[in-house]
Amino acid sequence: xxxxxxxxxxxxxxxxxxxxxxxxxxxxxxxxxxxxxxxxxxxxxxxxxxxxxxxxxxxxxxxxxxxxxxxxxxxxxxxxxxxxxxxxxxxxxxxxxxxxxxxxxxxxxxxxxxxxxxxxxxxxxxxxxxxxxxxxxxxxxxxxxxxxxxxxxxxxxxxxxxxxxxxxxxxxxxxxxxxxxxxxxxxxxxxxxxxxxxxxxxxxxxxxxxxxxxxxxxxxxxxxxxxxxxxxxxxxxxxxxxxxxxxxxxxxxxxxxxxxxxxxxxxxxxxxxxxxxxxxxxxxxxxxxxxxxxxxxxxxxxxxxxxxxxxxxxxxxxxxxxxxxxxxxxxxxxxxxxxxxxxxxxxxxxxxxxxxxxxxxxxxxxxxxxxxxxxxxxxxxxxxxxxxxxxxxxxxxxxxxxxxxxxxxxxxxxxxxxxxxxxxxxxxxxxxxxxxxxxxxxxxxxxxxxxxxxxxxxxxxxxxxxxxxxxxxxxxxxxxxxxxxxxxxxxxxxxxxxxxxxxxxxxxxxxxxxxxxxxxxxxxxxxxxxxxxxxxxxxxxxxxxxxxxxxxxxxxx
Amino acid sequence: xxxxxxxxxxxxxxxxxxxxxxxxxxxxxxxxxxxxxxxxxxxxxxxxxxxxxxxxxxxxxxxxxxxxxxxxxxxxxxxxxxxxxxxxxxxxxxxxxxxxxxxxxxxxxxxxxxxxxxxxxxxxxxxxxxxxxxxxxxxxxxxxxxxxxxxxxxxxxxxxxxxxxxxxxxxxxxxxxxxxxxxxxxxxxxxxxxxxxxxxxxxxxxxxxxxxxxxxxxxxxxxxxxxxxxxxxxxxxxxxxxxxxxxxxxxxxxxxxxxxxxxxxxxxxxxxxxxxxxxxxxxxxxxxxxxxxxxxxxxxxxxxxxxxxxxxxxxxxxxxxxxxxxxxxxxxxxxxxxxxxxxxxxxxxxx
Ligand SMILES: Nc1ncnc2c1ncn2[C@@H]1O[C@H](COP(=O)(O)OP(=O)(O)O)[C@@H](O)[C@H]1O
Ligand SMILES: [Mg+2]
Numbered sequence: 001x002x003x004x005x006x007x008x009x010x011x012x013x014x015x016x017x018x019x020x021x022x023x024x025x026x027x028x029x030x031x032x033x034x035x036x037x038x039x040x041x042x043x044x045x046x047x048x049x050x051x052x053x054x055x056x057x058x059x060x061x062x063x064x065x066x067x068x069x070x071x072x073x074x075x076x077x078x079x080x081x082x083x084x085x086x087x088x089x090x091x092x093x094x095x096x097x098x099x100x101x102x103x104x105x106x107x108x109x110x111x112x113x114x115x116x117x118x119x120x121x122x123x124x125x126x127x128x129x130x131x132x133x134x135x136x137x138x139x140x141x142x143x144x145x146x147x148x149x150x151x152x153x154x155x156x157x158x159x160x161x162x163x164x165x166x167x168x169x170x171x172x173x174x175x176x177x178x179x180x181x182x183x184x185x186x187x188x189x190x191x192x193x194x195x196x197x198x199x200x201x202x203x204x205x206x207x208x209x210x211x212x213x214x215x216x217x218x219x220x221x222x223x224x225x226x227x228x229x230x231x232x233x234x235x236x237x238x239x240x241x242x243x244x245x246x247x248x249x250x251x252x253x254x255x256x257x258x259x260x261x262x263x264x265x266x267x268x269x270x271x272x273x274x275x276x277x278x279x280x281x282x283x284x285x286x287x288x289x290x291x292x293x294x295x296x297x298x299x300x301x302x303x304x305x306x307x308x309x310x311x312x313x314x315x316x317x318x319x320x321x322x323x324x325x326x327x328x329x330x331x332x333x334x335x336x337x338x339x340x341x342x343x344x345x346x347x348x349x350x351x352x353x354x355x356x357x358x359x360x361x362x363x364x365x366x367x368x369x370x371x372x373x374x375x376x377x378x379x380x381x382x383x384x385x386x387x388x389x390x391x392x393x394x395x396x397x398x399x400x401x402x403x404x405x406x407x408x409x410x411x412x413x414x415x416x417x418x419x420x421x422x423x424x425x426x427x428x429x430x431x432x433x434x435x436x437x438x439x440x441x442x443x444x445x446x447x448x449x450x451x452x453x454x455x456x457x458x459x460x461x462x463x464x465x466x467x468x469x470x471x472x473x474x475x476x477x478x479x480x481x482x483x484x485x486x487x488x489x490x491x492x493x494x495x496x497x498x499x500x501x502x503x504x505x506x507x508x509x510x511x512x513x514x515x516x517x518x519x520x521x522x523x524x525x526x527x528x529x530x531x532x533x534x535x536x537x538x539x540x541x542x543x544x545x546x547x548x549x550x551x552x553x554x555x556x557x
Numbered sequence: 558x559x560x561x562x563x564x565x566x567x568x569x570x571x572x573x574x575x576x577x578x579x580x581x582x583x584x585x586x587x588x589x590x591x592x593x594x595x596x597x598x599x600x601x602x603x604x605x606x607x608x609x610x611x612x613x614x615x616x617x618x619x620x621x622x623x624x625x626x627x628x629x630x631x632x633x634x635x636x637x638x639x640x641x642x643x644x645x646x647x648x649x650x651x652x653x654x655x656x657x658x659x660x661x662x663x664x665x666x667x668x669x670x671x672x673x674x675x676x677x678x679x680x681x682x683x684x685x686x687x688x689x690x691x692x693x694x695x696x697x698x699x700x701x702x703x704x705x706x707x708x709x710x711x712x713x714x715x716x717x718x719x720x721x722x723x724x725x726x727x728x729x730x731x732x733x734x735x736x737x738x739x740x741x742x743x744x745x746x747x748x749x750x751x752x753x754x755x756x757x758x759x760x761x762x763x764x765x766x767x768x769x770x771x772x773x774x775x776x777x778x779x780x781x782x783x784x785x786x787x788x789x790x791x792x793x794x795x796x797x798x799x800x801x802x803x804x805x806x807x808x809x810x811x812x813x814x815x816x817x818x819x820x821x822x823x824x825x826x827x828x829x830x831x832x833x834x835x836x837x838x839x840x841x842x843x844x845x846x847x848x849x850x851x852x853x854x855x856x857x858x859x860x861x862x863x864x865x866x867x868x869x870x871x872x873x874x875x876x877x878x879x880x881x882x883x884x885x886x887x888x889x890x891x892x893x894x895x896x897x898x899x900x901x902x903x904x905x906x907x908x
Contacts, residue, residue, distance in 0.1 A: 455646070455648065458648050460604075460642075460648070461648040462650075462661070463635040463636050464609070464641075465636075465661055465662040465665065465713070466636045466637075466665040466666060466713070471665065476650060479652050480652055482652075
């Protein structure tokens with residue numbers, strides 16, 4: 001029963017190559033003193049020596065650390081509280097708050113930050129309005145503190161997702177049992193409920209902490225004006241700094257980021273294993289009673305509304321507004337400034353238009369292909385447990401530790417380095433491959449969640465009836481998870497629409513996508529076009545969310 | 558002719574040694590019940606025969622094909638063993654109609670479309686599912702689902718059919734009808750069947766032969782009469798029926814009969830284990846063997862009746878034998894008080 005057919009071994013091997021080859025190339029390059037494709041190169045630690053001596057690198061590292069810590073301290077308590085309010089209390093309007101909460105997960109942070117710039121930046125709509133009333137703008141969106149706070153607030157949903165599912169799986173019965181045993185409500189929260197969701201909180205704490213080290217778009221947009229660098233933006237600016245593409249330095253910075261995130265990802269795995277301890281202990285689950293908040297429910301609703309206003313409404317309204325005006329400033333009214341020229345420009349410029357079309361193609365067709373690949377990968381380890389599946393486990397987990405920016409860089413090099421792949425470099429295939437690898441862990445989670453819901457007897461029964469393992473997959477397993485796969489396609493579509501950093505280094509004629517175009521346009525300061533592109537991108541993501549809501553696709557578990 | 562042979566089968570799941578050397582044989586047309594308490598390894602044995610678990614040692618032969626042999630490194634994949642298997646949960650494919658569920662095995666065997674239609678219709682009709690072909694599994698009752706699962710495993714005419722607690726999901730009344738019906742069906746089709754159950758009454762009603770498993774080993778195998786009427790061990794005696802259990806001391810042994818004594822009583826019984834005078838013993842007697850006596854006999858005791866319970870078809874008497882509860886059946890209500898109770902010596906088994 002446990003023999004691995006050749007086809008499954010092949011799938012696992014290909015996946016492992018797709019993941020480890022680019023990272024291996026980065027690692028190798030970081031120990032060279034010249035680009036890897038040049039004949040004359042020496043091994044050495046020059047690259048590391050250079051960056052460790054660079055004061056900018058040190059500042060970038062510290063800034064990344066502040067952001068990570070800030071994110072953990074802001075988003076974990078708020079996310080946990082939000083989950084508690086949403087799952088366990090009679091907060092008003094829970095059903096329509098839920099999808100709004102997830103907007104920061106599905107809308108690119110680049111867009112949100114553009115939104116902040118145009119809304120609450122020094123000459124933003126809201127800033128001007130505040131200045132008129134107060135005499136001056138009481139905030140500085142470009143300061144390090146603002147960056148940390150915005151990063152923290154926009155990662156609250158990540159914590160919410162994990163804490164709320166932990167809270168949902170915790171039945172009221174365990175709490176009621178504690179009540180019956182004589183514990184008061186506070187005692188119950190402190191001694192039963194909290195310890196049981198603790199693993200999930202810790203898990204999401206580690207998650208936001210390493211996401212902090214991967215922050216790119218946010219720091220690029222908000223950190224630029226005052227020169228706050230983080231690790232990813234330091235890497236991105238290295239080329240400008242030295243004037244020449246310095247492969248070994250970029251690789252060395254990339255390895256530093258990976259060296260920080262890999263242990264965190266591994267520790268998450270350990271935490272998850274510990275968390276399973278509680279799953280066997282969980283009560284009947286389904287039955288949950290909500291805690292009446294009394295008058296406090298309006299206070300709670302107000303706090304959530306405020307958070308939504310700051311993290312979702314202000315930036316999105318800002319950027320959408322900006323997409324329809326020529327310029328903004330003192331004394332300009334909306335009607336005077338209203339224009340559709342920004343969109344006209346997008347549709348007229350060939351590369352922008354290609355970017356829009358590519359983004360859609362990549363999301364719809366590429367997303368579909370990715371789900372097909374993820375399904376094959378999922379099937380290759382389905383109901384198996386051996387050395388190969390463990391290899392696959394680690395393979396799938398690894399891309400989580402690699403920010404999209406680095407993955408894009410690594411794939412660019414792979415396409416440069418291997419001549420047979422070179423023709424694909426300037427096609428969407430290169431982007432699709434990089435996207436699929438970057439989102440491998442996410443996609444595999446979606447697919448394996450569906451796979452795990454198939455009862456093992458349904459497959460075994462087909463075997464006994466005379467089906468080969470391949471026939472079982474085709475006739476039983478895949479048809480049974482059909483709807484799960486369609487839902488995964490939708491989720492991958494949204495994620496691919498949102499993605500911006502993976503395409504940055506792969507950007508070229510033919511491989512433009514909205515996300516990477518925005519990064520490069522930001523350098524040129526074309527906020528008009530960026531706003532229009534952002535609006536189009538928001539529309540695409542909203543389309544995905546609309547379909548998800550319409551057909552009851554769960555946006556998180 | 559032997560249809561299924563299992564020899565010295567060992568199975569390890571995870572780190573647990575589940576089956577520890579199981580051997581059994583099933584002849585053509587025979588129905589064997591695999592009986593045992595929960596966790597004794599019945600399902601594991603059935604799954605190993607089907608090839609769903611990989612044994613570590615032993616041999617399995619179906620008809621004249623060796624499907625597993627640890628010595629010769631033979632392991633025929635599940636799909637080529639051509640067995641029928643009915644899962645405890647029925648495992649009907651929810652995305653297929655009843656017809657498609659049943660037809661799947663024939664389709665895999667590349668049977669022509671027309672013939673598939675005929676054969677599926679026929680088996681559905683035989684099982685009383687004639688007009689349910691277009692329904693989906695979730696539109697069926699438990700009993701109907703069970704018959705679809707059966708139809709699905711019968712349609713490609715396997716020689717041996719394996720059933721894992723096929724009746725356990727039916728409610729009590731339906732279950733008693735179903736076991737008669739199922740036995741008749743297997744006999745009519747001249748199949749060999751292994752049927753897992755944890756209910757000894759069901760095993761006796763359905764099977765020609767019972768194999769009783771305990772902790773992954775066969776405790777005893779034999780006809781229902783042997784198993785019920787001549788158990789080899791205390792475990793079998795207790796598992797196969799409802800008993801009175803009396804602890805005592807063997808006083809003298811005479812061939813296969815012996816005297817046993819306790820506080821204020823003495824009885825004769827049959828030795829079912831090698832005991833000698835002075836040994837402690839557990840004496841077992843089936844409830845239905847306890848009778849009220851009119852006149853004192855060799856093995857009658859005068860015992861206080863503590864309660865009479867009405868069961869509908871009989872009365873159950875509860876006696877007290879110096880602290881041990883003795884139960885028996887009778888037709889009439891008896892008021893509490895001293896009664897003369899007969900415990901036939903040939904039915905009092907000493908272990
Ligand atoms: N996959 C498994 N891994 C480890 N132990 C198992 C597994 N499946 C079953 N067992 C153990 O094997 C024993 C026998 O199980 P099973 O054959 O299902 O018993 P039965 O069907 O007689 O109730 C049980 O103690 C069970 O806990
Ligand atoms: Mg079982």
